[in-house]
Amino acid sequence: MAEQYIYAVARIRSRELSLLNEAVISQLCAAATEEDCLRILNEKNWGNPDLSSEEMFQEENKKTWALIRELVPDKMEIFDVFRLEKDYHNLKAAIKESCIGGIHPGIFAQGGTIPAADIQKAVAESDYEALPKTMRQVAQEAKETLLQTRDGQLCDIIIDRAAMEQIRLAGEKTREPLLKDYGELVCATGDIKIAVRAAKTGKDKQFLDKALAPCSTLDVAALSQAASAGMEAVIAYLDHTVYADAIEELSQSVASFERWCDNRMIRTIKPQIHNPFGIGPIAAYILARDNEIKTVRIILAAKRNSLPEEMLRERVREMYV
Amino acid sequence: MSIGLVFALAGAALAAATSGMGSAYGVGVAGQAAAGACTDNPDLFSKTLILQLLPGTQGIYGLLIAFICLSQIGIMGGGADTAMSLGTGLLYFAACLPVIIVEPISAMHQGRTSVACIAMVSKKEETFGKSMIFPAMVETYAILALLISILAIFGVSGLAA
Numbered sequence: 349m350a351e352q353y354i355y356a357v358a359r360i361r362s363r364e365l366s367l368l369n370e371a372v373i374s375q376l377c378a379a380a381t382e383e384d385c386l387r388i389l390n391e392k393n394w395g396n397p398d399l400s401s402e403e404m405f406q407e408e409n410k411k412t413w414a415l416i417r418e419l420v421p422d423k424m425e426i427f428d429v430f431r432l433e434k435d436y437h438n439l440k441a442a443i444k445e446s447c448i449g450g451i452h453p454g455i456f457a458q459g460g461t462i463p464a465a466d467i468q469k470a471v472a473e474s475d476y477e478a479l480p481k482t483m484r485q486v487a488q489e490a491k492e493t494l495l496q497t498r499d500g501q502l503c504d505i506i507i508d509r510a511a512m513e514q515i516r517l518a519g520e521k522t523r524e525p526l527l528k529d530y531g532e533l534v535c536a537t538g539d540i541k542i543a544v545r546a547a548k549t550g551k552d553k554q555f556l557d558k559a560l561a562p563c564s565t566l567d568v569a570a571l572s573q574a575a576s577a578g579m580e581a582v583i584a585y586l587d588h589t590v591y592a593d594a595i596e597e598l599s600q601s602v603a604s605f606e607r608w609c610d611n612r613m614i615r616t617i618k619p620q621i622h623n624p625f626g627i628g629p630i631a632a633y634i635l636a637r638d639n640e641i642k643t644v645r646i647i648l649a650a651k652r653n654s655l656p657e658e659m660l661r662e663r664v665r666e667m668y669v
Numbered sequence: 670m671s672i673g674l675v676f677a678l679a680g681a682a683l684a685a686a687t688s689g690m691g692s693a694y695g696v697g698v699a700g701q702a703a704a705g706a707c708t709d710n711p712d713l714f715s716k717t718l719i720l721q722l723l724p725g726t727q728g729i730y731g732l733l734i735a736f737i738c739l740s741q742i743g744i745m746g747g748g749a750d751t752a753m754s755l756g757t758g759l760l761y762f763a764a765c766l767p768v769i770i771v772e773p774i775s776a777m778h779q780g781r782t783s784v785a786c787i788a789m790v791s792k793k794e795e796t797f798g799k800s801m802i803f804p805a806m807v808e809t810y811a812i813l814a815l816l817i818s819i820l821a822i823f824g825v826s827g828l829a830a
Contacts, residue, residue, distance in 0.1 A: 354698050354784055358705020361788045624702070624785040 352625040356419035360633045363415065364621070367669045368392065368640050376644070377660050382651040389644065401648050405641050409459060412637040419630065426627060429518040429527050430634055433534075434460035435467065436511035439483060442471035443491045443503060486510035505542070505559040512538045512561035526628045529616055530635070535563040537609045540582075540591060543575035544598060544605070547582050551575070565590050603663070610665045614639055617668065636668030643667070670751055673758025674742065680765030681738035684772075684818070688731020691773025695724025695780025702784040706791035716790050716797045720783045723804045727776035730815040734768045737819060741826045757825065764821030771814035779807040 372392065379385045382401070390396060395404030417424060434457040441455040445468070456464035462480065470478040476488050486506060494503040512535040519531020539560045546556050556572035566589060574581035583595055594612075597604040613635060620632035643665045650660040703717035736745065738761060743749035750757075786800035 352698070354701040355705040358702040358784075358787060358791065359708055360705075361791050362706060362709035365792060624788045625781075 351423075351627075353420065353627055353630060354625065357624055357626070357629045359415070359419055360629050361624075363633065364636075364669055366393065367636055368644070368667060369669045370667050373643060373647070373664055373667055376647045377657055377664060379651065382648055385644075385648055385651055394644075401645075405645060406458070408637070408641055412634060413459060416630065416634060420627075423627075426522050426524070426527070427631070427634065428461050429515055429522065429531055430631075430638075431459060431461045432515050432518055433511060434458075435462055435480075435483070436507055436514070438464040438467045439471070439479075439487055439490070440504060440507045442468045443487070443494055443507075444500065446472045446491065447494050482514055483510070505555070508538065508542070509559055509561045512563075516561070516563055522627075524627050524631065526617060526620065526631050530613065530631070532563055532565055533609065533613060533616070535561050536565050536591065537605075539563065539566055539568060539571060540586065540594070540598070541602060541605065543571050543582050544579070544602065547575045547577075547579045607663060607665060610639060610642065614666045614668055621669070632668065639665055639668065671753045671755070671758070673753035673755045674744075674749065674751060676755070676758035677738065677742045677753060677761035678744060680762035680769070681735040681742070681744075684731045684738065684765045684768045685735035686731075687769050688734075688772035688776065689728045691776030692725050692728030692731075694773075695727070695776040695778075695783070696721055698780045699724060699783035699787065702787040706787050710791065713791060713794065716794070717787050720787050720790070720800065720804065723783055723801075723808070724776045724779040726808060727772040727779070727811050730811055731768055731772050734765060734815065734818050734822070737822050738765060741822055757828070760825040760828065761822065764818055764825050766818075767814035767821075768818040772811055775807050775811040775814075779804045779811075782807055 372388070376385050376388055379388060386395070386397075386401065386404075389404070395401075395407055399407060416427065420426070437457050438460055441452075441457075442464075445452050445455065456468065458464065460467075466478065470476060471487060471491060474488075474491070476484040479487055490503045490506040493506060494500065516531040516535040519527045519529070519534075522528065542559050543556065545551075546559070553572055553576040556575050557569075560568040560572055562568050570585055571582070574585040583598065586592060586595055586598070594605060594608045597608040617628075617632035617635050620629045623629050646663050646665075647660060650663070699717075699721040703713075703721045706713050706717050739745040742753065742761060782804040786803050789800045790797050
């Protein structure tokens, strides 16, 4: 019998009570200033008056992972699918830092599957054997490309493609439908964003073939062909895929499309609220917390920049609870 | 010792064993969920304890059938029929079958239903009354099996006499 994580799911059920719901998000949107928002968040046990908003987000992220580590200490590798993105971000940062020179500690993200310092050291010393097997070749290729061409975008697409591929594969490896869907969605929406940006900036097919990562819900060869032909061709291609309902958002802006992606993920995980067994509710909680942090970050940034409330409401994500 | 008595005894033993196994699973999974719910909210202890105990009844039903069967065949209380025919022994065994089969399955399902209901109570404490109904529905079939086994054992005793 597959492991049912009964204790862990029961703990998650209790913690779901303290997730920010639509009513709290609405209250935050209606708050007059960033300080008012922080006061409301403090009441919900988010951060404290001494922390900056960025420190508060880091604190909340740490709280989530501390709980997950406590609940499933021997199964943390299942959740690598959520942490790989940070590894590849750190790889990108380390390569750029190594090519530019100097030390820039603020550019690294915490919470990946391997410490950022290890990636930084391996890249600086070109000791690729110190990196995980799946990362060695891409690290070497990206660093050499950046050193030879000084083209940061080329370096980025090599790493981004590898990240999308590895996230999708990590999701598939878990054999957990929710995590598999997550990996696939990350990869497919990543491809769509690249295709849209490439179409808008007139990139050629060669660039697209290098940048797009294969996935099962998109034919990347067809997407590449469409993107090299222009935005209309991309829209026409997507109309025949499972991402057809994102076309309206794509026509508006990449930010609208990103919101659509986040909302789609929340709708995918919502049935887990009623699932008392399995890893699904735990994975859904991690995604719900990420979504919360992302939404609160958007609201605080909007308040800081005095964005009108109507505009802000158009940008906030759907919530899990 | 007759082979008939062996079958009758096997029926009683299996009734207690399989029901106990089912209840152990049911109470175990519900206990894990109850522990999870109480970690963050210890006030839920009494409510979740009741939900945890519900799948334990099948084990008691199995024990009851084992007692009745052992008492009817004389293993308990003395005077066992060592010359019991194979037919009579098999009849006792068959009489125990509803409990042997139904109780463990119902206990496991009741346990899983209790887990779901503990999640419901941990989210909305006021739903405790309603949450008791769902696992209690599973109990119906455990009681029906118990009833048939009791009637069958007494019926077989009447035939044997």
